[in-house]
Amino acid sequence: MFDMEPEALERFTWYMREHSALTIMFHTKVAEQMGLSATDEKCLDLAIRAEGPLTAGRLAELSGLSTGAVTGVIDRLERAGYVRRVRDPHDRRKVLVEVTPAEFVKFGHLFEKAQASLVEVLDHFDADELQVIERYLKLQVETFRKRVIDT
């Protein structure tokens, strides 16, 4: 084990904390621009990032909301055109939440600007350095996921 100077660790901790706070703010602002509450946008994000079709109940689990609240979330997202309710043909009790990709065209600029920021950052590094960074990000996400699960 390589051991770091305490000051360096403190700096890294500060970056993390700052990044977290900025993430929350960014999330709030994006939701606002899309005409959604933070909760609705969070659910929409879960629906977009879900692997395979997502049911209303599963969305409740993932988001931590009650099933009743999820009904409201889907109502609002559907009214705004971001998703569609589709009854599962194999089990007609289930409601599948289908994201309508076309609705995101209007907000493409948000996404593009975010990606432009990323490119702007990565531009400062050469190929070898990018490999280090990618290794870091991969590990960071994996470790963070474990931490979140058992918190």
Place this chain on the structure above:
Amino acid sequence: MFDMEPEALERFTWYMREHSALTIMFHTKVAEQMGLSATDEKCLDLAIRAEGPLTAGRLAELSGLSTGAVTGVIDRLERAGYVRRVRDPHDRRKVLVEVTPAEFVKFGHLFEKAQASLVEVLDHFDADELQVIERYLKLQVETFRKRVIDT
């Protein structure tokens, strides 16, 4: 300008997105464990990270809440012992929100575990690599801050 393969950019974008989602979840879970709502925890974090004394009004600006909502936030944080209201002696209209450090001792383990995760990640890198990562984080936070401000 060094240009990346599109696939690499896609992977980096995915890490970002995943990290954002995990951050939101983590924030929610920490708040829960501290017996606070996400809003209250967010305000407490702003109070902790503020430079210099923070007034109620300033907290409203930073959090994006109305002044009325902030009154409620401070009420709850005060009742839970996380902060104290102190009237500004120089301008007695103002209410300064003073964080009571002792209250965090109980949640020290949360913070320690988060830092342990960070160390666990950083352990996989040597001193040169850490320098690259730090440069990346610093730039990332700065760029992200600009992006958040004009979103």
Place this chain on the structure above:
DNA sequence: TCGAACATCTTAGCTGCTAAGACAATTCCT
């Protein structure tokens, strides 16, 4: 000293959440 400006608090009305139960579809058990 008095009115305007300022900082926070209070309140009415609204939105969205939870918990509990209703309703509809499916699965299980005999």
Place this chain on the structure above:
DNA sequence: AGGAATTGTCTTAGCAGCTAAGATGTTCGA
């Protein structure tokens, strides 16, 4: 096959927290 239990979603009552507007208390400038 047929009734009971289970499952998935929606509905509703009650409640918590937010906004907007105005009340209250403080400071500042002429």
